[in-house]
Amino acid sequence: MIRDVAIVGAGWSGFRSVTPELSHKELMYDAAVRAYEDAGIDPRRDVDTFVTVGEDYHEGISIFDEYVPDQLGAVQRPVQSIAGEGIQGLASAVMQILTGRFDIAVVEGHSKASNIMTLPHVLAFAMDPVFNRPLAVHPYAIAGMEMLRYLSETATTPEECAAVVAKNRSNALFNPLAGYGASISIDDVLIAEPIAEPLSRLECAGHSDGSVVFVLAAGESARVLSDHPIWIRGIGWANDTFWLESRPWGDARYARAAGEMAFRTAGIRSPSKEIDFAEVDDTFAYKELQHLEALGFCSWGTAGEWTLEGGTALGGEFPVNPSGGALGEGHLLDATGLARVLEVVLQLRGQAGQRQIDAAEVGLAFGWRGVPTTAGAAVVLSN
Amino acid sequence: MTGDRVAVVGAGMTKFVRRAQETPKELSWEAAHLALQSCEMTIDDVDAVVIGTAPDAFDGVHMKSEYLSDGCGGWGKPLIRGYVGGGTGVFAAIQGWYHVASGLFDTVLVVCEEKMSSCQPHPQAAFLTIFDHTTERPLKPNLLWIFALEMNAYMNRYGLSKRDIATVSVKNKRNAADHPAALLGDPDITVEDVLNSPVLAWPVQRLDVSPVTDGAVALVMSANHVARRVTDRPVWVEGVGWNLDTAYWTNRDLSYPVYVEEAARMAYDMAGISEPRQQIHIAEPYDPFDYKELHHLEGLMLFDRGEAPRAAADGITQRDGDLPVCPSGGLLGVGNPIAAAGLMKVAEIFWQLRGEAGARQVPGNPKRGLAQAWGDLMQVGTVVVMGV
Amino acid sequence: MEEFVYDSVYLSSDDFREGRVLFEMWEPNARYAWDAGVAISRYLQGLKAAKLIGRSCPDCSRVLVPPRMFCESCFYPTDKWVTLRDTGTVLTFSRCYITWDLIQLEEPQMPAVIEIDGASSGMGIMHMLGEVDPEALAIGMRVRAVWKPPDERSGSITDIAYFRPLEE
Numbered sequence: 001m002i003r004d005v006a007i008v009g010a011g012w013s014g015f016r017s018v019t020p021e022l023s024h025k026e027l028m029y030d031a032a033v034r035a036y037e038d039a040g041i042d043p044r045r046d047v048d049t050f051v052t053v054g055e056d057y058h059e060g061i062s063i064f065d066e067y068v069p070d071q072l073g074a075v076q077r078p079v080q081s082i083a084g085e086g087i088q089g090l091a092s093a094v095m096q097i098l099t100g101r102f103d104i105a106v107v108e109g110h111s112k113a114s115n116i117m118t119l120p121h122v123l124a125f126a127m128d129p130v131f132n133r134p135l136a137v138h139p140y141a142i143a144g145m146e147m148l149r150y151l152s153e154t155a156t157t158p159e160e161c162a163a164v165v166a167k168n169r170s171n172a173l174f175n176p177l178a179g180y181g182a183s184i185s186i187d188d189v190l191i192a193e194p195i196a197e198p199l200s201r202l203e204c205a206g207h208s209d210g211s212v213v214f215v216l217a218a219g220e221s222a223r224v225l226s227d228h229p230i231w232i233r234g235i236g237w238a239n240d241t242f243w244l245e246s247r248p249w250g251d252a253r254y255a256r257a258a259g260e261m262a263f264r265t266a267g268i269r270s271p272s273k274e275i276d277f278a279e280v281d282d283t284f285a286y287k288e289l290q291h292l293e294a295l296g297f298c299s300w301g302t303a304g305e306w307t308l309e310g311g312t313a314l315g316g317e318f319p320v321n322p323s324g325g326a327l328g329e330g331h332l333l334d335a336t337g338l339a340r341v342l343e344v345v346l347q348l349r350g351q352a353g354q355r356q357i358d359a360a361e362v363g364l365a366f367g368w369r370g371v372p373t374t375a376g377a378a379v380v381l382s383n
Numbered sequence: 384m385t386g387d388r389v390a391v392v393g394a395g396m397t398k399f400v401r402r403a404q405e406t407p408k409e410l411s412w413e414a415a416h417l418a419l420q421s422c423e424m425t426i427d428d429v430d431a432v433v434i435g436t437a438p439d440a441f442d443g444v445h446m447k448s449e450y451l452s453d454g455c456g457g458w459g460k461p462l463i464r465g466y467v468g469g470g471t472g473v474f475a476a477i478q479g480w481y482h483v484a485s486g487l488f489d490t491v492l493v494v495c496e497e498k499m500s501s502c503q504p505h506p507q508a509a510f511l512t513i514f515d516h517t518t519e520r521p522l523k524p525n526l527l528w529i530f531a532l533e534m535n536a537y538m539n540r541y542g543l544s545k546r547d548i549a550t551v552s553v554k555n556k557r558n559a560a561d562h563p564a565a566l567l568g569d570p571d572i573t574v575e576d577v578l579n580s581p582v583l584a585w586p587v588q589r590l591d592v593s594p595v596t597d598g599a600v601a602l603v604m605s606a607n608h609v610a611r612r613v614t615d616r617p618v619w620v621e622g623v624g625w626n627l628d629t630a631y632w633t634n635r636d637l638s639y640p641v642y643v644e645e646a647a648r649m650a651y652d653m654a655g656i657s658e659p660r661q662q663i664h665i666a667e668p669y670d671p672f673d674y675k676e677l678h679h680l681e682g683l684m685l686f687d688r689g690e691a692p693r694a695a696a697d698g699i700t701q702r703d704g705d706l707p708v709c710p711s712g713g714l715l716g717v718g719n720p721i722a723a724a725g726l727m728k729v730a731e732i733f734w735q736l737r738g739e740a741g742a743r744q745v746p747g748n749p750k751r752g753l754a755q756a757w758g759d760l761m762q763v764g765t766v767v768v769m770g771v
Numbered sequence: 772m773e774e775f776v777y778d779s780v781y782l783s784s785d786d787f788r789e790g791r792v793l794f795e796m797w798e799p800n801a802r803y804a805w806d807a808g809v810a811i812s813r814y815l816q817g818l819k820a821a822k823l824i825g826r827s828c829p830d831c832s833r834v835l836v837p838p839r840m841f842c843e844s845c846f847y848p849t850d851k852w853v854t855l856r857d858t859g860t861v862l863t864f865s866r867c868y869i870t871w872d873l874i875q876l877e878e879p880q881m882p883a884v885i886e887i888d889g890a891s892s893g894m895g896i897m898h899m900l901g902e903v904d905p906e907a908l909a910i911g912m913r914v915r916a917v918w919k920p921p922d923e924r925s926g927s928i929t930d931i932a933y934f935r936p937l938e939e
Contacts, residue, residue, distance in 0.1 A: 002486040023808025029841050044846050057445040060803035062438035062512040063468040066759040069627045070843035076645055079627035079763075080474060081466040083439075083448060088463050092478070098485035101653065112806065121800035126445040129501075130406070130795045239452045239462045257459060265487065373449040375462070397779040404780035404792060413777035421775055443797065503796075505873045516805050517815070518837050519897055521929045523871050528882045528897075531865030539863070539910045564776045584867035585879070598779070629843050633884045633895040634835070637863060734772065741772030 001265055005097050006222035006229030007381070009039025009215030010345050015177045015329055018114040019209040024059070028110055029071040031211035036073070039215035039225055041104065043073030047215075048102040050074040053082045053089035053109040053334045057122050060115065072108055072213075086338035087367045087377035090214065091235045097218050105216045109335030113207035127372050132244055140204065142244065142371045144196025147286045149249035151198065153301075156289060158198055160304025162189035164285040165202050167313055168321050172328025174314070174355035175343075180206055180328050189285070203285035208330025212338040214345075230345050233362070233380040234266025240374035247374055252287070254376040255294035255366060262364070262378040263296075271296045275380065276360050277318060277347065279340035281368035282325040291366055292320060295378065314355060322347060322355045337367020337377060344381050389483040390610035390617035391476075391769065393422030393603035394730040399566045399718030402500040403597040407442045408454030410599040411496045414723075415456050418492070418601035422613050429603075430488040432457040434464040435475030435495040437721035437758075440509035443501045455494040455601075467625065468513075469671065469758025470765040471495065472600070472725015476754075477623040477767060479604040489606045496599040497720035506595050513760065515630075527584035527592075533637040533761055534586050534674045540638035541689035545586060549577035550695050551673035552590050552715050558702055559712020561742035564727075566718035567594055577673075593671045596718035600726040602733070618733045621751070622654030622768035632760045643682030643757065643764035650753075650766040651684075659684050663768070664749035665735055666706060667728035669757040670713040676700075679755055680708065682764065707745040710735060725756035729767055736771045810838040813852065815926040821918045823855040825890045833891040855889035857916035858937055862886050862895050866905045879905050885914060885934055901933030913937040 011034030013027050022030070036043050052068045061067060065081040068074070082089040086109040093105035116122060123139040150156060163186055172181035184202065192202040215225075222229040238257035241247050259271070268274045278297060282288035289303035297318060298306050306312060312320035323329055323343035332339050344363035346352045362382040369375040395417025397403070397410050405413065411434075419425060434448045434455050444450045448464030455462070465471065465478045472495050479493040499506040510526035537543065552572075559568035572590075580589035610617040626645035628635060647659070656662045668679035677691035685706065686694050694700060700708035711717055711731035714724045732752035734740040751770040757763060786792050807815060810826060814837055817824035826838035830845035834853050841848050866879035881900035886893065900908065901917065914934035924930040 020806050021809065023806055023811060026808045026810070026840055042846070044844075055446055056439045056512075057799075057801055060512070060516060060801065060805060062440050062509055063466075063759055065467050065627070066513065066762060067515070067630045070629055070631070070839070071841065073843075073846035074627065075629045075843045076626060076642060078625050078646075078649065079467075080478075080625065083446070083464045083466045092463060092465070092481075095481045095485035095487060098487065099481050100484075115803050115805050117802040117804055118800045122445055125443075125797075125799050125801065126449065128450060129444055129797060133797055134795060237461045237463065239449070239457045239460065241458050242449050242452050253459075258461075261461060369446065369449065373446060375449060375452075395775050395777065397777045398781070400779055400781040402782045404782050410779065413779060417775055417777050443799070445799075508872050511871045516803070517807050517811050518928050521927050522882070522897065522899060524882065524897065525867060525869065525871040525880075527869070528865055528867060531867065532863045532882065532884055532897075535865060535910070536863040563773045582866070582868055584865045584869070587865070631835075631837070631839075631843070633897050634893060636893060637884070730775075734775070739772060739775075743772070 001098060003098050003100065004219030005094050005232045006217055007214050007345055008217045008222050008226040008229050009035045010342055011035030011038060011213040012210065012342060014210030015208050016179050017206065017208055017330060024110060024112045025071040028108060028211045031213040032072050035213035035215050041215060047104050047106050049096050050077060050079040050106045051082060051089045051093045053084060053086050055083050055334055057125060058333045072106060085367045085369045085375060085377045086335050087341065087365065087379055088237050090341065090379060091237055091377060093216050094232055094235055097216060103218045103221045106213065107216065108211065108213045109338040110211035111332035111335050112209050113333055114209050123371065139371045141196040143284045144199045146249050147199050150286055150290055153250035155301060156304035158190060159186055160308050161203060161285045161289065162186040163308045164282060164288045165189045165327055167307065168282060168325040168327040171314055171322055171355060172324025175324050175328065178324040178329040179208055180330055181324060199284060205283050205326035205331040208332055210332050210335065212335050212342050228349055230348050230381050233382050234262045234268065235379045236261025236265060237377035242374060252290040252294040254374045255291045258376045258378045259295040262380050266380040268380065275362045275364050277322065277357050278320050278364040279323060279343045280320060280366040282321055282327050283331055283368060283370050287368065288320065295366060319357050322357055337365065340365035340367055341379060348381060348383050387484060387486065387606040389480045389620045390605055391602050391733045392605045392610050392614045392617055393418045394733050395421055396564055396600040396727060396730060397598050398564045399596045399598040399720060401566060401596065403498065407451055407496055407498045410498060410597065411451050411454035411494050414599035414601040415492060415494050418603050422603050424603060424613065426456045428490055429456055429460065429492045431461040431482050431491045433475055433478045433482060433491055433493045434462065435471040435722040435726060437468060437471055437497055438509055440512065441497055441499045441502050441506055451496060456492050467758060467763045467765060469721055470756045470763040471722040473729060473754050473756035473765040473767055474625060475726055476602060476729045477625060477765060479602065480620045480623055483604055483606050489609045491604045493602040493604060494599065495722040495726040497723050498597045499595045499720060500597050527587055529761055530672050531584040531587045536637040537674055537678055538586060543692055545578055546574060547692040548674045548677065549574045551676045552577045554701060555670060555709050555713040555715040558710055558743065559716020562712045562717050565712050565716055566596055568712055568716050587672065591673045593714035593719035596720040598718060598720035598723045600723045600730055602726065602730060616737045618736050618769050618771055620767060621770045622650035624649030624766040626764050628762045630760060632762060639688060640678055640682035640764060642762060643679055644684060646764035646766045647683045650768050654768040663751055663753050665710065665745055665752040666708050667711060667731050667754040668708065669755055670709055670715050671719055673715060676709060679757060683755060702745055710743050710745050728754035732769050736769060810840045814838050818928065818930040819924045819926040823857055823887055825853045825855050827851045827853050834889065836887050836890040836894050836896060855887050859885040859887045859914055861910055861912040861914060863910060864900060864908050881905060881908065898931060899933040902935035
């Protein structure tokens with residue numbers, strides 16, 4: 001990339017299944033105040049541009065962009081929204097800094113999932129209105145079909161998928177932010193009731209409310225503001241086809257493309273050698289495996305075995321989702337990718353407490369927009 | 384600047400119609416196809432896609448950009464949807480600018496689409512949900528209210544009459560008669576027609592308002608080295624600006640759009656413009672309602688506060704006037720498929736600066752133009768300055 | 772110029788009436804229960820008790836309504852509840868002859884932004900005007916809230932039925 005960009009401040013709030021005491025504005029304000037304190041900046045004076053991430057039907061507001069500037073300290077400042085994955089919001093801020101016209105940018109993403117009374121119906125509203133929606137099938141059935149196809153193409157087993165759940169919810173026990181920490185065995189997962197076979201209930205991430213805010217700065221400013229900037233080495237995002245009728249059901253091709261762009265912009269040739277750990281989308285357990293393979297951390301069809309053998313565990317050769325991932329922290333809707341980034345930042349700073357990975361120098365975060373989409377975004381961060 | 388200069392090199396649009404047979408994807412494809420064709424490019428030349436589209440409630444699809452993605456040429460490509468309400472159309476071009484100026488992409492396809500007719504029985508109903516869900520929505524507010532409240536505040540502040548403002552609607556609908564994509568062009572409309580149209584929400588009357596519309600517009604934006612290769616007439620992005628005011632709109636002075644001024648200052652600063660009235664030769668301010676054009680001309684500092692109506696009455700903003708304003712016919716004449724309408728304004732500046740605007744071509748070889756949009760709860764300004 | 776415009780297909784109402792086009796109908800099932808939060812919960816409780824409540828910023832000293840837990844101008848936590856009066860001044864108004872779902876009205880609705888007495892200058896809320904000749908409305912008019920009876924108040928902005936002209 002033509003200019004150095006770093007994360008110099010991080011803040012968060014919520015990460016609980018309900019947050020009835022706070023409005024979405026108050027939740028965002030809490031996260032923003034922490035991030036600005038962390039970065040040592042005054043948003044009313046120091047920030048050149050603000051980006052927030054969300055979707056109208058997640059907010060229950062048409063044009064949710066209206067209701068974001070006040071609680072971010074962004075009134076009468078350049079503010080834009082991204083209706084997309086959290087890491088796409090990060091990418092938008094990075095691009096603005098790369099133009100050379102902005103030095104300090106703020107990115108925010110949030111979830112008030114607990115306020116949506118009909119979330120599956122809302123998700124179903126994302127399906128093609130003519131071809132798919134009239135079939136009135138629960139959108140998680142798309143995940144079930146995809147998982148089945150993935151298992152049959154790769155010889156990955158249900159046990160290996162279940163091992164992702166056991167690992168991530170166990171990791172979450174060491175994460176004070178995570179609300180879904182639990183000691184769960186592979187058998188517990190396998191005997192849980194099916195949502196859309198072969199996908200079981202315990203393989204689907206629950207939801208959380210929360211907000212994540214980052215302060216980004218260009219090279220010189222970052223060095224002035226922070227003793228420990230976390231550098232954004234590369235970033236990438238991509239879409240595959242939206243058609244259910246013609247998508248590759250076994251392979252997460254969008255993750256492959258997003259990863260390739262992130263590695264290209266980071267100058268990384270061998271992701272598995274040059275990156276120490278990853279936080280990747282695990283909205284559904286099999287997704288973690290599919291994403292690890294597509295991102296090139298292991299070869300096609302081997303992520304399950306790797307997981308079962310403990311290679312991706314906290315003490316393994318390549319820890320994956322040390323935070324507990326979405327299975328352990330809860331899914332934060334459009335902010336889920338930013339929650340993945342937050343853990344990478346905390347690990348690189350050495351602030352991950354009991355779950356701290358030794359000698360973590362380079363990490364990757366990957367976010368997926370969830371069913372029924374084929375959109376993903378990846379970012380490589382380092383000390 | 385570390386980033387490269389960025390140019391618009393191609394543009395295309397659909398007809399703006401009350402109700403299109405095409406799906407939202409198909410409308411997007413039509414505009415994208417013509418934009419690429421206009422600069423002899425194919426989708427393989429495109430490195431990334433930017434989508435602009437306003438509330439999902441219109442098309443009736445959650446996560447609308449995912450549904451639109453393949454129609455916009457996004458299959459297998461980096462694709463991002465930005466969103467600033469009604470300001471989205473012009474903002475999409477700003478997003479296209481920063482994609483290219485970041486150095487990450489050489490060529491970006493920018494597509495804005497809106498299919499408002501999908502929302503039944505009327506897309507107005509979708510606007511109920513733009514209001515604060517706890518402190519305002521229980522009053523069953525109507526989108527027209529906020530325009531009426533703002534227009535009344537503006538008229539009251541400067542002692543303006545309905546007649547002062549109706550001239551804008553007449554000018555734009557007449558200009559649109561020369562636009563091949565226009566929905567409401569009318570060469571014969573008069574001020575009396577506007578003043579005699581039904582009162583919707585006083586002071587807003589039927590012909591003060593732009594129509595509900597389906598349509599799509601696309602631009603191709605390229606870095607310097609690509610732009611010079613594909614065209615001998617690139618139109619450069621010289622300045623961009625955007626600004627969002629507080630959500631507490633009832634706490635603001637509605638008679639002046641300070642956020643438009645802030646956005647304009649940001650764009651002028653980047654473009655090196657110190658005397659906007661002298662240095663900008665043609666303007667496409669956002670005109671969903673006739674008074675908004677005047678309001679925005681003042682916010683853009685092209686006329687002093689309260690002075691835009693007199694400039695309009697003096698003919699300065701006519702297509703052959705000293706500062707042609709909305710020569711396209713604007714939203715009032717061409718139509719208002721929200722995000723697409725904003726990008727149509729950027730496309731109009733592109734065509735005008737290249738001398739390709741056909742019957743709408745303004746005289747005098749303009750060298751620099753401005754497009755502006757506005758949106759959210761009367762809250763956001765987005766500005767692009769372009770030049771040749 | 773024509774070469775830049777795609778000849779999209781225009782449908783008329785007759786096309787639908789006479790069944791010449793096909794379409795798919797869908798009613799979205801999107802329901803929400805929004806957490807009102809600290810500031811607005813207190814505001815709603817105040818409304819139930821027939822009081823308008825604001826919140827003040829220690830930094831800029833503005834009294835804000837609707838109340839909020841932080842001042843958007845200073846980006847500083849607000850620190851004091853302030854009971855406001857239920858009178859105010861019309862900052863702007865409209866006479867609206869259609870409802871939000873496009874039903875025509877004979878008698879107009881009269882939405883207005885009303886600056887509330889006791890809050891800082893320019894601090895308005897949106898509400899309705901009533902008990903007034905629509906043609907007599909004017910910017911600067913003084914008004915007072917007409918509260919619903921206690922047993923009809925639910926902790927909603929509609930606990931104020933409307934504002935009517937104030938006889939001073």
